[in-house]
Amino acid sequence: MRRLVPRFATGLRARLVFAFLAVVAISLALVFITLPRLLDGYFAQQSTQDLQRRANEVNLFITQELLQYQASGGEAPRPILVPTEPLSAADGVRSALGAPDSGFVFELAKTVAQANVTVTISTEPDHPEQVAYELFVPLGDELAQPGQQREPISIQSPFSLPDQFWTQSGAGAPLRLVTVRLSEPFTFRAQTLQTIVEVMAVAAILALIAAVITSIFIADRLTHPIRRLTGAARALSEGQLDVRVVRPSSSPEVSELSDAFNAMAERLQNSIEFIRRDRDRSRDFLADVSHELRTPIAALRTFNELLADETEMDDATRNEFIEQSRQQIERLDWLATNLLELSKLESGLVLLDMRPDDLRAVVESSVQQAMPSAERKGVTLTVAVPDEPIRQRHDPQRLGQVLGNLIGNAIKFTPAGGMVEVSLEKTKEGAEVRVADTGVGIDPQELPMVFERFYRGAQAHESRAAGSGLGLSIVRSIVEMHDGRVAISSTPGAGTQVSVALPRDVSVSSPAAVRA
Numbered sequence: 001m002r003r004l005v006p007r008f009a010t011g012l013r014a015r016l017v018f019a020f021l022a023v024v025a026i027s028l029a030l031v032f033i034t035l036p037r038l039l040d041g042y043f044a045q046q047s048t049q050d051l052q053r054r055a056n057e058v059n060l061f062i063t064q065e066l067l068q069y070q071a072s073g074g075e076a077p078r079p080i081l082v083p084t085e086p087l088s089a090a091d092g093v094r095s096a097l098g099a100p101d102s103g104f105v106f107e108l109a110k111t112v113a114q115a116n117v118t119v120t121i122s123t124e125p126d127h128p129e130q131v132a133y134e135l136f137v138p139l140g141d142e143l144a145q146p147g148q149q150r151e152p153i154s155i156q157s158p159f160s161l162p163d164q165f166w167t168q169s170g171a172g173a174p175l176r177l178v179t180v181r182l183s184e185p186f187t188f189r190a191q192t193l194q195t196i197v198e199v200m201a202v203a204a205i206l207a208l209i210a211a212v213i214t215s216i217f218i219a220d221r222l223t224h225p226i227r228r229l230t231g232a233a234r235a236l237s238e239g240q241l242d243v244r245v246v247r248p249s250s251s252p253e254v255s256e257l258s259d260a261f262n263a264m265a266e267r268l269q270n271s272i273e274f275i276r277r278d279r280d281r282s283r284d285f286l287a288d289v290s291h292e293l294r295t296p297i298a299a300l301r302t303f304n305e306l307l308a309d310e311t312e313m314d315d316a317t318r319n320e321f322i323e324q325s326r327q328q329i330e331r332l333d334w335l336a337t338n339l340l341e342l343s344k345l346e347s348g349l350v351l352l353d354m355r356p357d358d359l360r361a362v363v364e365s366s367v368q369q370a371m372p373s374a375e376r377k378g379v380t381l382t383v384a385v386p387d388e389p390i391r392q393r394h395d396p397q398r399l400g401q402v403l404g405n406l407i408g409n410a411i412k413f414t415p416a417g418g419m420v421e422v423s424l425e426k427t428k429e430g431a432e433v434r435v436a437d438t439g440v441g442i443d444p445q446e447l448p449m450v451f452e453r454f455y456r457g458a459q460a461h462e463s464r465a466a467g468s469g470l471g472l473s474i475v476r477s478i479v480e481m482h483d484g485r486v487a488i489s490s491t492p493g494a495g496t497q498v499s500v501a502l503p504r505d506v507s508v509s510s511p512a513a514v515r516a
Contacts (some may be wrong), residue, residue, distance in 0.1 A: 115185030
C-alpha cells in the first residue's frame with residue numbers, strides 16, 4: 001500500500017498539512033453546527049421583539065382611528081356606540097375598523113403588521129375572556145414579499161378605551177378592553193439564515209483553500225531544516241566530514257537539534273582526523289622503527305657471518321667483533337625500551353601520579369643524578385632554584401624523566417670545559433624550568449624538527465648520531481601530559497637552551513589518564 005502512495009503523502013510535510021487541514025475542517029464544522037442554531041434563536045428573538053413593536057404600532061393606529069372616527073361628527077362627538085345598543089351591533093365600531101377584507105385594519109395588516117390581525121373587544125377590562133366583539137383580518141400568502149415566510153408566533157397588545165370613546169351627546173358607556181393580536185407574521189428570518197449559511201459555505205471553501213496554501217507554506221518552513229539535517233546526515237555518512245547545517249531561527253527545538261548535529265559532526269571530524277593522524281603516525285612510526293632496527297640487525301648479521309666464516313681469526317679481532325655485537329645489542333635494548341615508553345605516552349596508557357609537591361626537589365634530584373656523568377666528561381653542572389618552595393601538582397617521576405633527558409642531552413653535546421646550567425623560577429602561570437648549555441648548538445633549520453621521532457639532524461654530530469632520536473619526543477609527550485609546553489632555542493657553536501613551562505592547574509581532561 002505504501003508503494004502506491006506518493007512519497008509526499010507519507011512524509012512529515014504531508015502529515016503536517018493534513019493535520020492543519022483537519023484542525024481547520026473541525027473548526028469550520030463546529031461553526032456550521034453551532035452558529036446557524038445560535039443565529040436562528042437570535043433571529044427568532046428579534047422577530048418576536050419586532051412583532052411586539054408592530055403590535056404596539058397597530059394598537060396606536062387603531063386608537064387614533066377610533067379617535068378620528070369619533071371626532072368626525074362635527075361639533076358633537078360622533079357616536080361609536082350608543083349606551084343602549086349592543087356592542088356586537090354597533091355600526092360605529094364596524095365603520096371605524098372596517099371589514100376583514102377591506103377597511104382600516106386590513107390596511108394595517110398589509111402595511112404595518114404584515115401578519116394576521118385580530119382585534120378583540122371585551123365587555124369589561126377585568127374579564128378579557130368575555131368577548132363582545134372580535135374582528136379577524138387574515139393576511140393571504142399572496143401578499144407576502146419575495147423571500148418572506150410565515151412564522152408560527154403571535155403577540156397581543158391590550159389597551160383600554162376610556163368611556164368618552166363610547167359617548168353620545170355626553171352619555172357615558174362602560175370601559176372596554178380592546179386587545180390587538182398579531183399572529184403568523186411574514187418575516188425574512190429563514191431567507192436571512194439561508195443567505196448566511198450560503199455565505200458561510202463560500203467562506204469555508206475559501207478558508208480551506210487558504211488553509212491548504214498556508215499549511216503547505218508552514219509545513220515547508222517547518223520541515224526544511226529537518227530536510228537539511230537529513231541531507232547533511234546523508235552527506236556525513238558518505239564521508240563528507242566538513243558538512244554543517246545552518247542554525248535556523250524559526251524553532252528553538254530545531255535550532256538545538258542543529259547545534260547538536262553540528263557538535264556531533266565536529267567531534268566526529270576531529271575523531272576521524274585524529275584517527276587518520278594516528279594512522280599516519282603509526283605508519284611513519286613503523287617505517288622509522290624498521291629503519292632504525294635495520295642498522296643494528298645488519299651489523300649483528302655481519303659480525304655473526306664473519307665469526308662463522310673466519311676459521312682462523314686472532315683473539316683481538318674476535319673480541320672486537322664480540323664487543324661490537326654487544327654494543328649493537330645494547331642499542332637494540334635501548335631502542336626497544338624508548339619505543340615502548342613513547343608508545344605508552346602517546347597512546348595515553350600512562351597514569352600520571354599528580355602530587356602537590358615542591359618542584360625544587362625534582363630539579364635538584366635530577367641534577368644530582370646527572371652530576372657523575374658531567375664530572376666524567378669534564379662539564380660543569382650547576383643548578384639555580386628559588387629560596388621559597390614552588391608547590392604545584394605534577395608527577396615527580398615523569399618530570400624527573402624529562403629533566404634527565406634534557407640534562408643528559410646537554411652534557412652529551414657540551415665539550416669538556418663547558419657548562420650546563422639548570423634553573424627553576426616561578427611565573428604568573430606556574431613555573432618554568434630551563435636547561436642551558438654551552439655546547440655545539442643546533443642549526444636553525446633543524447630546530448622545528450628536533451622533537452620528531454628518530455630525528456638526529458641532517459648533519460648529525462657523532463655523539464648526536466649515537467642516540468635513539470626519541471629522547472625529545474618523550475620529553476614533549478610528558479610535558480603535554482602536564483598541559484605544559486616545551487620550547488628550544490639554539491645558536492650553533494654557542495649552545496642550546498630548552499625551557500619547560502608548567503601550568504599551576506593541570507586539566508584533568510589531558511590526553512592521558514591522570515591519577516590524582
